[in-house]
Each structure stands twice: as structure tokens, then as C-alpha cells.
Amino acid sequence: MITASLTPKKQSASSKSENLLEVHNLKTYYPVKGGFFRRTIGNVKAVDNISFEIKRGDTLGLVGESGCGKSTAGRTILRLLTPTEGEIFFEGKNITRQSGRNLREIRKDMQMVFQDPYASLNPMQMVGDIIAEPIYNFYKRSKSELKQIVMDLLDKVGLPSDAYYKYAHEFSGGQRQRIAIARSLALRPKLIIADEPVSALDVSVQSQVLNLLKDLQQEFELTFLFIAHDLSIVKHMSDRIGVMYLGNIVELADKSNLYTKPLHPYTQALISAIPSPDPRMKKNRIILTGDIPSPINPPSGCPFHPRCPAAMEDCSINKPVLKEVKASHLVACHLY
Numbered sequence: 626m627i628t629a630s631l632t633p634k635k636q637s638a639s640s641k642s643e644n645l646l647e648v649h650n651l652k653t654y655y656p657v658k659g660g661f662f663r664r665t666i667g668n669v670k671a672v673d674n675i676s677f678e679i680k681r682g683d684t685l686g687l688v689g690e691s692g693c694g695k696s697t698a699g700r701t702i703l704r705l706l707t708p709t710e711g712e713i714f715f716e717g718k719n720i721t722r723q724s725g726r727n728l729r730e731i732r733k734d735m736q737m738v739f740q741d742p743y744a745s746l747n748p749m750q751m752v753g754d755i756i757a758e759p760i761y762n763f764y765k766r767s768k769s770e771l772k773q774i775v776m777d778l779l780d781k782v783g784l785p786s787d788a789y790y791k792y793a794h795e796f797s798g799g800q801r802q803r804i805a806i807a808r809s810l811a812l813r814p815k816l817i818i819a820d821e822p823v824s825a826l827d828v829s830v831q832s833q834v835l836n837l838l839k840d841l842q843q844e845f846e847l848t849f850l851f852i853a854h855d856l857s858i859v860k861h862m863s864d865r866i867g868v869m870y871l872g873n874i875v876e877l878a879d880k881s882n883l884y885t886k887p888l889h890p891y892t893q894a895l896i897s898a899i900p901s902p903d904p905r906m907k908k909n910r911i912i913l914t915g916d917i918p919s920p921i922n923p924p925s926g927c928p929f930h931p932r933c934p935a936a937m938e939d940c941s942i943n944k945p946v947l948k949e950v951k952a953s954h955l956v957a958c959h960l961y
């Protein structure tokens with residue numbers, strides 16, 4: 626049961642080292658209909674066989690160009706989308722096919738912060754009601770208790786108490802995202818899936834919201850799946866990072882290894898494109914040619930081979946599997 630106080634519960638040392646979330650061979654395909662009888666004539670392979678785990682209290686960053694399937698992966702894990710294949714384990718429990726009341730219970734522990742704080746908040750509700758709604762839906766609380774919890778949450782996310790009586794349109798983009806974060810914390814979740822949470826915000830407020838998320842992670846002992854296309858932001862937020870390309874994870878490693886010794890040619894190209902803070906430092910930028918191929922008809926073999934500067938003959942025939950090539954460093958590439 627949620628308590629009126631927002632003081633986080635302490636976890637034991639052993640529970641901190643276990644996996645909160647495990648994803649095994651997850652696929653999410655969207656059927657493509659066509660013809661007179663609207664038969665399924667193909668599939669958009671938005672997520673195509675990804676596996677990873679997140680330790681309790683850690684942040685896994687998922688990064689890649691738009692359309693690579695990272696947001697679909699987040700939504701599938703939260704069960705907003707139905708997985709086509711694979712399994713999702715939350716706290717050791719297989720939640721892949723849960724539905725109805727069971728799924729509703731699980732959703733208390735898994736919340737999402739969406740990209741667009743303009744679209745994700747109900748313009749007809751006062752901020753206090755927006756934040757209180759999930760608590761009201763799950764727990765019987767008196768009006769005064771609900772108000773106290775919401776006031777505490779507003780304080781935690783750095784908003785004044787009079788925000789309670791205002792509407793979302795009265796706030797700036799950064800403040801709206803703070804409201805969305807407060808709502809995501811209302812049920813005291815264990816996992817937060819943050820899908821591009823700052824990409825709709827001005828650069829000047831991005832770091833404030835990111836630092837707020839980091840502070841709240843410490844205070845509420847949260848685990849994050851942090852989805853973004855900006856590698857600098859993912860680096861700032863994550864412990865481990867998975868690089869996605871065309872529905873696949875092509876590299877998965879600790880942040881320091883991924884940024885200092887990227888192995889996959891796609892990761893190397895992405896990292897070479899990060900601007901250096903020192904303009905005197907010369908970087909060898911790897912320019913990728915061509916666009917991401919369509920996930921309806923992905924290339925044979927390695928999905929990256931049409932754009933890969935290191936492609937070999939085998940690359941267009943056999944698909945490389947993600948495998949560990951160094952301690953805790955996995956890569957899907959025939960070079961290794």
C-alpha cells in the first residue's frame with residue numbers, strides 16, 4: 626500500500642544486485658495488410674529479437690536513430706503493445722502474457738514518462754488531479770491524504786504548491802515534464818521507462834530535468850530504462866547502454882567501454898558524430914551514407930551491411946548474433 630509519506634523504502638544489499646527486468650528474444654511486429662481481402666502481406670519488424678537485463682537501481686540506455694525500434698521496445702515492455710514473441714520478466718515473474726487484473730497490478734510498479742509533455746497531460750484537469758488520479762484509481766484515500774501526497778510530489782519535482790490548482794497549459798515545457806514525472810512517481814514505481822523525456826524541451830532546461838531524474842532515482846531507488854537518440858544525454862544518464870539499429874541491439878556494454886572502445890561500426894559512427902567540447906580537438910568523423918532501410922523489408926544478413934564501411938561478403942548473407950566478446954561487452958558483428 627502507498628503511504629501518505631513519500632519516504633522511500635530501503636532495499637537490502639542483495640536485492641540491489643538482482644535483475645529487476647529481463648527481456649528475452651523480444652519481437653514486436655506490426656502486420657501490413659493488403660489486397661482485396663486485407664490479408665497480412667508482411668510485417669514491420671519494429672523490434673526484432675532483442676535481449677537485455679537491468680539490475681535493480683541501474684539505468685540502461687537504449688540509443689539509436691529514430692525508427693530503430695527503441696520506443697516500441699519500451700512500450701512493449703510496459704505491455705502497452707502486445708509482444709509478437711519473446712518473454713519479459715519483472716522481478717523474476719514472467720509478465721509477457723499477463724492481462725486484466727494481474728497486468729493492472731504490475732503496471733503500478735512500471736511507469737512511463739513520455740516524450741511530449743504537451744500531449745501527455747490532460748488539458749481539462751488541474752495539475753493536482755492529474756497527479757492524484759493514478760493513486761485514486763488504485764487506493765482508497767481520503768481527499769486530505771491525497772492532497773498531502775500530491776503536495777509532497779510537487780515539492781520533490783521542484784514545483785510550487787500552488788501548481789496544484791493550475792492547468793498544464795499554464796506551465797512551460799520543462800515544468801510540464803516535471804508534472805509528468807510527478808505523476809509517474811505517484812504509485813511509487815520500481816521501474817520508469819523514460820522515452821525521450823527531454824527531447825521536446827529547450828536545451829537550457831534539458832539538464833535541469835535530467836538532473837532531477839537522477840536525484841529522484843537516488844531518493845526513490847528507481848530503475849530506469851532511458852530511451853533517447855542523443856548519445857551525450859544517454860551517456861550522462863546510463864550505467865549500461867544498448868545501441869539499436871533496425872529493431873536489433875547491435876552492441877551492449879557498460880557506458881565507459883561503449884564510449885571509449887566502441888566495437889560495432891554503427892556505434893563507432895554514432896560516437897564519432899558527438900561534438901567535442903574542445904573545438905581544437907580534431908575528431909575523425911565517420912560519415913554513414915544512405916538511410917535506414919525499411920523495417921518491412923530489412924536487408925538480408927547483417928541489417929547494417931548496406932551502410933557499413935567495413936562490410937564483407939559474408940555480411941549480406943549471415944546475420945550476426947549478439948555475443949559477448951569482452952567482459953560484459955556484447956556485439957553483433959562478424960568482425961568479432
Ligand code: SF4
Binds near residue numbers: 928933
Ligand atoms: Fe559491418 Fe559486417 Fe559487422 Fe555488419 S557484420 S557491422 S556489415 S562488418
